[in-house]
Amino acid sequence: MTVILETRKLKRTFGAVIAAHDINIKISSGEVLGVIGSNGAGKTTFVxxxxxxxxPSSGEILYRGENIVGLPTREITQKGICRSFQIPQLFPELSVLDNVLIALSVADNPRPALFKTAVNPALEKRALALLDRFSIAQHAHREVGVLAQGIRKLVDIAMATVAEPELLFLDEPTSGVSADEKMAFMATLISALKATETAVLFIEHDMEIIETFSPRVVAFYEGTILADGRTEQVLTNDKVREFVIGSEFHRTEATAEEEA
Amino acid sequence: MTQFDRTELTLFAALPVLVLLSVLLPSWIVNYIQVSLGTGMVALGVMIQMRAGLVSFGQGLYFCIGGYAAGLAGKYFGITDLFALLGLGVVVALVTSVALGFLLRRYREIFYAMLSLAVSMILYGLLSSTEELGSTDGFNLPVPTYLFFAPEGETARLTLFAITATIVILSAVVLNRLLRSSLGLVNEAIRENELRVEYLGTSAHMAVHMTYVVAAVVSSMGGVLWALALGHVDPEMTNWTTSGSFVFIVILAGTGSIIAPLIGTFLLEILRVYAVELSPNTWQMILGSVMLLTIIFLPKGLWSLVQKTSPRKRFDPDTGDAVAKGV
Structure with a gap:
C-alpha cells in the first residue's frame, strides 16, 4: 500500500500548553486506523x-509528498482529505436531502456558479443513493435539527464522503450514539465506506469498537504518540493499558475466541 | 434545456398584467407601483444577502450610487438614454462593490450590518456637504429617452413604466436563478454553518463577496429606475432610514421567494400612505406595530403563508420537471 499521508515532528502549542508534539504518523491508501486516547491527549488537535x-506550530504534513501546512481547509478538502466532527456540523434548518445536495453541489462546483441551476434530478438521485448507502434514505425529507444524534452523525459522515476523499477522518463517530446501537452504527458506517477506496482514521473511546473495526491503532497520551501498531499489540501494551485504556479493560470474548 | 420553475413562470405572467394595469389603474396607484418596482430591486438585493444570513443596513449606498450616477451623467454630460444610464449605474456599483466586498466579506452578523451602514453613511455625509453634487437638496434628472425613441407626455410615462417593469421582472428571474444556483445553495449553507461550508471545499468569503456584488448591481439598477421615475435624487437615498426600510420590507415579506420582496415593497408603500393619512404625526407607530406583529406571528414573513401550501418537492418524480424553487 502507498503511503498517502505522513506527518513529521508535528507540534501545536496554545501559549504555554503543548497540545501536541512529536507526532509522526504514516497512513497508507485504503487502510482503516483507530486513534485512542483520553480527553486532551491531542487526538482532535492532530485532526x-x-x-x-x-x-501547526512546527513540523510537516506531507500529503502525497506535498507539504500541505498553511493551506486553507477548503483546499485540503479539494485535495482529498475530508473529515466528520464529534459534534455533527450540519445545516440544521434544512432537510437531510438538502444537506447532502449542498455537499454534492459544492463537490461538483468548488467555485460557486452564479446562475447555473445546481439542483437537478440527476443530483437528487445521487444524493438519495448516498443516503441509501448509509441507511438513512428514509429520513431524507426530515429537518436535520430534529433528528437523533446517531442519524445526524451518519448525515455528517455521508457529507464528508461526497467528494470521494482519499483520506477520511472521523472524529468520535459513535459519541452520542447509545451503547446498544454503537456496534450496528459502526457496521453500517464501515460497510458504506468499504464501497470506496478511502483510508479511514477514526477517533474512538470504545475499545470493543476499536478491536472489531480497526486493524491498526495509534494511542495518544499527553499530546504525543504512546504506541502505534497492530491493534492486539497496542491494546496489550503496558503503557497503553496504564495511561490510556486503564488496567480494568478486558478484551472481548469475541476477540479471545478469534485468537483461540 | 432551460427549465423555468413556478416562480419564473409567475414572474413572466406578471409582466403583461403589470403593463395592462398601468393603463387601467388610476395614475396615483401606477406611480406607487413604479416607485415600488425601483425600491423592490433594492429589497431583492437585501433579500439575497439575507439568504446567506447577512443583514445589510446600508443597501441604500448602491441605491444612491445608481441614482446619482444616472443623475450626474444627465446633469453634466447630457446623457438621457435609459439604457446608457442604467449601464453607467451598474458599472459604478460594480467597481465600488468589488472593492468594498474585500472588506465586508470578512464580517458577519451585527458587524456586517454596521459596516455596511457605516459605508453608506459616509456617502450620505459626502453628498450632503458637497455643493457640486447638489448638497442636501439633490438635483433633478432629465426625462429619459430609449435609444432613438424620445416619447413625451402620457406615452413617456407609460413607456418608462413598461421598461421599468420589464427590467425588474427579468432581473427577478435572473436572481431566482441565482437562488437555485450553487452560489444560492452555498449561501443557504453559510447562513446555517459556515465552518461546514469551508470543510465541504468552497470559500464562504468568495460566496459572500459574489453575493454582495450581485446585490449591489441589482440595487443600483433599482436606484436608476427609481430616480428616473421621480426625476430627482437627493442624499436621503443613502440615509440609514432608507436602508432600514429595505430591511423592513424583507422582514415583512420574507425571504422564501424572489417574488416576496417585490410584493412587500408595494405593500409597504400602500401601508405608509394609509398610515400617514390615518395618523399624520404618529404614522411610524403603525408601521412599527405591523413589524412587531409580523415578527411575532409570521417570523418568516408574509410569504410563509404562501409557502405553507407549496409542495416541498423540487422535481416531478415521473418527468423530472422542476415544480418548485431550489433549496
Missing part, C-alpha cells in the same frame, strides 16, 4: 492540524 483548521 484539526491535518485538515487545516489549526496551523
Amino acid at each position: 484539526n492540524m491535518v485538515t487545516g483548521y489549526l496551523p
